[in-house]
Amino acid sequence: MRESELLEHIYARSAGIRASGGWAVVVGPGDDAAVLRSPKGDTLIVTVDQLVEGRHHQTGTAIDLIARKAVARSVSDIAAMGGRPTWATATAVLPPGFTRADELFDRMAHWAGVWGCPLVGGDLATHHSPKHPLTLTVTIAGVPERGPVTRSGARVGDGVYVTGLLGGSLDSGRHLTFDPRVHEAAGLVGVLGDRLHAMIDLSDGLGRDAGRLAAASGVRVEIDAAALPMHPGVLDWNAAMGDGEDYELCFCAEGAVPDAIEGVPITRVGTVVAGSGCVVEALGERHDVSALGWDH
Numbered sequence: 316m317r318e319s320e321l322l323e324h325i326y327a328r329s330a331g332i333r334a335s336g337g338w339a340v341v342v343g344p345g346d347d348a349a350v351l352r353s354p355k356g357d358t359l360i361v362t363v364d365q366l367v368e369g370r371h372h373q374t375g376t377a378i379d380l381i382a383r384k385a386v387a388r389s390v391s392d393i394a395a396m397g398g399r400p401t402w403a404t405a406t407a408v409l410p411p412g413f414t415r416a417d418e419l420f421d422r423m424a425h426w427a428g429v430w431g432c433p434l435v436g437g438d439l440a441t442h443h444s445p446k447h448p449l450t451l452t453v454t455i456a457g458v459p460e461r462g463p464v465t466r467s468g469a470r471v472g473d474g475v476y477v478t479g480l481l482g483g484s485l486d487s488g489r490h491l492t493f494d495p496r497v498h499e500a501a502g503l504v505g506v507l508g509d510r511l512h513a514m515i516d517l518s519d520g521l522g523r524d525a526g527r528l529a530a531a532s533g534v535r536v537e538i539d540a541a542a543l544p545m546h547p548g549v550l551d552w553n554a555a556m557g558d559g560e561d562y563e564l565c566f567c568a569e570g571a572v573p574d575a576i577e578g579v580p581i582t583r584v585g586t587v588v589a590g591s592g593c594v595v596e597a598l599g600e601r602h603d604v605s606a607l608g609w610d611h
């Protein structure tokens with residue numbers, strides 16, 4: 316089963332899910348993070364993500380970079396909801412004989428602190444198989460700056476925007492050193508307010524992720540290939556939209572949007588229209604790119 320099919324199954328099963336103890340599920344499975352409301356009215360954003368050796372980083376990657384990426388991926392999901400990270404927990408499954416767990420957790424604690432979500436707990440297990448990949452899981456909770464901003468609020472006529480530059484993340488090593496767009500997301504929430512309709516972070520590539528946003532919102536996203544902001548060395552729209560692991564923000568907004576936020580450029584790359592899927596127009600031809608990029 317493909318990851319996308321499995322996730323669809325989980326989302327379908329979770330429709331109408333309710334938490335206990337008077338907590339309300341504001342946003343359930345299917346967005347960048349879940350959103351819960353306490354009986355007293357406090358809103359909590361929660362996300363969890365894994366980092367698997369051989370999948371998300373190569374064997375032999377520096378411990379600090381592994382720890383950094385494990386935390387940064389979840390921080391990015393909190394940012395994508397327009398949230399501010401507040402605390403983190405982490406687990407690790409170690410291959411037998413792995414001797415650097417102390418360093419690993421020290422560095423995860425360091426990076427969690429950098430992004431404002433101190434590591435408050437965790438767990439450790441050693442696998443019996445020497446073939447078992449080093450596997451980290453990081454849960455991060457956050458609070459919304461306002462909102463939260465989901466994937467499902469895009470409206471026909473909205474502009475579609477991305478922060479930063481796209482493409483080449485794996486080849487360049489940027490997938491290990493990216494800065495999750497926490498301050499930028501907070502800035503956007505502050506500047507755009509209710510005109511910020513939908514947001515997602517780009518983990519699997521703009522084609523697939525904008526396709527997810529389009530599906531959640533019941534709209535079509537049309538991308539202009541010529542408008543895509545690409546890292547130097549990224550050759551075409553296919554790479555910019557399909558390489559994945561950019562961890563930039565893609566958002567849909569109404570009205571004027573600034574050219575930059577917190578010093579990071581913002582580029583309009585398309586428009587929300589009626590329909591479904593994510594389509595790119597390149598050299599007069601249209602391509603459905605909803606399935607471009609990573610399917611784990």
Ligand SMILES: [Mg+2]
Nearest residue numbers: 347392516518
């Ligand atoms: Mg995400």
